[in-house]
Amino acid sequence: MYVQSFCPVMLHQVQLSKSLTSHQSYGPMSFSSLGLTEPIIRAVDEKGYVTPTPIQLKAIPAVLSGKDVMACAQTGTGKTASFTLPLLQRLAGSFQVKPNHIRVLILTPTRELAVQVAESVAIYGKHLSLKSAVVYGGVKINPQMMKLRGGVDVLVATPGRLLDLFNKNAVKFLQVETLVLDEADRMLDLGFIDDIRKILALLPKKRQNLLFSATFSRDIRKLTDALLKNPVQIEVSPRNSAAKSVKQWVYEVDKNRKPALLSHLVLNNGWEQALVFTRTKNGADRLVKKLVGDGISAAAIHGDKSQAVRTRTLADFKANSIRVLVATDIAARGIDISELPHVINFDLPKVAENYIHRIGRTGRAGLLGEAISLVSADEVKLLSGIETLIRQLLVRKVETGFIPTHNVPLTRLLKSRPKKPKKPKQKQDEARKTAGEQKSGGNKGRRGGKSQDTENQKGAKRGRGKQRRDSAAVSAKNRLSAKSNRGASKKDNRGVKS
Ligand code: AMP
Numbered sequence: 001m002y003v004q005s006f007c008p009v010m011l012h013q014v015q016l017s018k019s020l021t022s023h024q025s026y027g028p029m030s031f032s033s034l035g036l037t038e039p040i041i042r043a044v045d046e047k048g049y050v051t052p053t054p055i056q057l058k059a060i061p062a063v064l065s066g067k068d069v070m071a072c073a074q075t076g077t078g079k080t081a082s083f084t085l086p087l088l089q090r091l092a093g094s095f096q097v098k099p100n101h102i103r104v105l106i107l108t109p110t111r112e113l114a115v116q117v118a119e120s121v122a123i124y125g126k127h128l129s130l131k132s133a134v135v136y137g138g139v140k141i142n143p144q145m146m147k148l149r150g151g152v153d154v155l156v157a158t159p160g161r162l163l164d165l166f167n168k169n170a171v172k173f174l175q176v177e178t179l180v181l182d183e184a185d186r187m188l189d190l191g192f193i194d195d196i197r198k199i200l201a202l203l204p205k206k207r208q209n210l211l212f213s214a215t216f217s218r219d220i221r222k223l224t225d226a227l228l229k230n231p232v233q234i235e236v237s238p239r240n241s242a243a244k245s246v247k248q249w250v251y252e253v254d255k256n257r258k259p260a261l262l263s264h265l266v267l268n269n270g271w272e273q274a275l276v277f278t279r280t281k282n283g284a285d286r287l288v289k290k291l292v293g294d295g296i297s298a299a300a301i302h303g304d305k306s307q308a309v310r311t312r313t314l315a316d317f318k319a320n321s322i323r324v325l326v327a328t329d330i331a332a333r334g335i336d337i338s339e340l341p342h343v344i345n346f347d348l349p350k351v352a353e354n355y356i357h358r359i360g361r362t363g364r365a366g367l368l369g370e371a372i373s374l375v376s377a378d379e380v381k382l383l384s385g386i387e388t389l390i391r392q393l394l395v396r397k398v399e400t401g402f403i404p405t406h407n408v409p410l411t412r413l414l415k416s417r418p419k420k421p422k423k424p425k426q427k428q429d430e431a432r433k434t435a436g437e438q439k440s441g442g443n444k445g446r447r448g449g450k451s452q453d454t455e456n457q458k459g460a461k462r463g464r465g466k467q468r469r470d471s472a473a474v475s476a477k478n479r480l481s482a483k484s485n486r487g488a489s490k491k492d493n494r495g496v497k498s
Contacts, residue, residue, distance in 0.1 A: 039127035053078035
């Protein structure tokens with residue numbers, strides 16, 4: 001039932017398990033048995049892959065045959081290689097690209113993901129003489145225009161910057177043979193649908209289309225119906241249902257004690273690498289200050305940091321010279337850090353699906369991972385939404401010294417999830433900015449540069465008095481609900497103390 005609501009692609013199709021590791025074996029299939037040629041197999045071999053992952057097993061032959069593909073898969077499943085390897089092979093066997101033209105267009109929602117995909121293209125294509133490039137917003141456009149001058153076989157792009165380049169005649173689409181929409185759900189979340197429509201209208205009608213998405217909402221389905229012709233449908237089990245390697249639990253804690261609890265957990269448990277999610281950019285910066293003040297090396301990545309800083313921070317974190325990386329959802333999207341042991345939800349995400357995206361950063365490569373959420377009383381609705389989505393009540397713990405004065409009310413699995421809040425347009429614009437993008441077409445869609453946090457701060461000030469009143473109400477309600485719940489719920493998930 002869960003799979004249907006989350007990823008209802010085609011239950012009659014093979015449902016594949018995910019999570020991979022270099023040197024991990026997936027059975028007798030090899031890359032060469034999928035029809036890949038020697039230069040590609042050599043590159044894959046050098047990368048240390050032994051066998052194809054489940055999504056690669058299904059997608060590679062389909063893409064090689066020129067078919068459209070619709071795949072329900074998220075980062076961590078090996079999806080990038082599943083489309084890059086066969087596309088490179090198809091390109092290698094045919095004609096040359098003309099100046100300013102491109103042959104494969106890969107659209108991604110964020111610059112981080114764009115960079116990561118472009119790196120994969122370069123690695124997998126290193127024994128082929130193909131040209132590739134990556135373009136995204138937030139950096140100078142001229143060097144990107146120069147790169148496109150001679151034409152490139154594979155262009156990885158975020159939508160807004162691609163349109164800017166098109167408007168400057170720097171890129172031409174007449175030779176496009178294949179379009180890949182990577183993390184399509186995220187693109188729609190970020191409000192890129194108009195840009196995507198514009199781009200689709202510019203592409204040659206006859207082309208191959210590949211669409212990858214972690215979730216399949218009605219909007220995604222609409223897009224796939226319009227875009228794909230008789231697609232091969234592939235589903236990889238979503239992480240939450242399959243990733244037994246991720247241990248998930250919740251710490252009940254008062255909101256104002258969360259920063260102290262986080263420092264305590266990092267120091268007490270000797271965590272060497274933790275990715276921490278906050279809801280806002282200011283929240284991320286404040287938390288970094290607190291952690292650093294407690295002697296923990298930490299840094300933040302979010303939309304107010306320049307691309308150069310974000311890239312450097314990520315590299316430092318990967319190299320273990322930063323212990324805690326604090327990120328907002330958008331900034332963290334697409335980050336591929338193998339063997340990341342701890343993911344911490346400092347704030348629960350407003351959109352339950354983001355919980356899945358967040359915890360998908362750990363438990364990779366078949367290794368054990370821990371996904372820990374710090375939950376305060378005011379977040380109980382968000383907690384309930386997440387639990388209903390993942391069809392599982394999360395184990396609750398209370399850390400000694402951090403016993404909350406405001407109880408987090410007990411939850412139970414609901415029949416349906418609370419409605420996903422519609423993202424206000426301003427938030428979409430903000431999210432796009434964080435993703436390194438501006439809506440194409442000049443200033444349309446930009447709103448006076450007010451940051452989300454500025455808005456949040458104002459809201460927070462307005463809401464502070466209310467929050468105090470709410471907290472008092474919550475604890476009164478808790479006392480009541482605790483009474484009525486005591487011994488009542490067989491599904492009670494509380495009571496695990498550390
Ligand atoms: P992706 O889902 O494309 O973000 O890939 C997640 C991680 O899996 C990346 O670090 C890839 O290098 C790695 N990977 C991709 N394919 C394989 C494979 N067949 N065997 C082992 N690791 C892989």
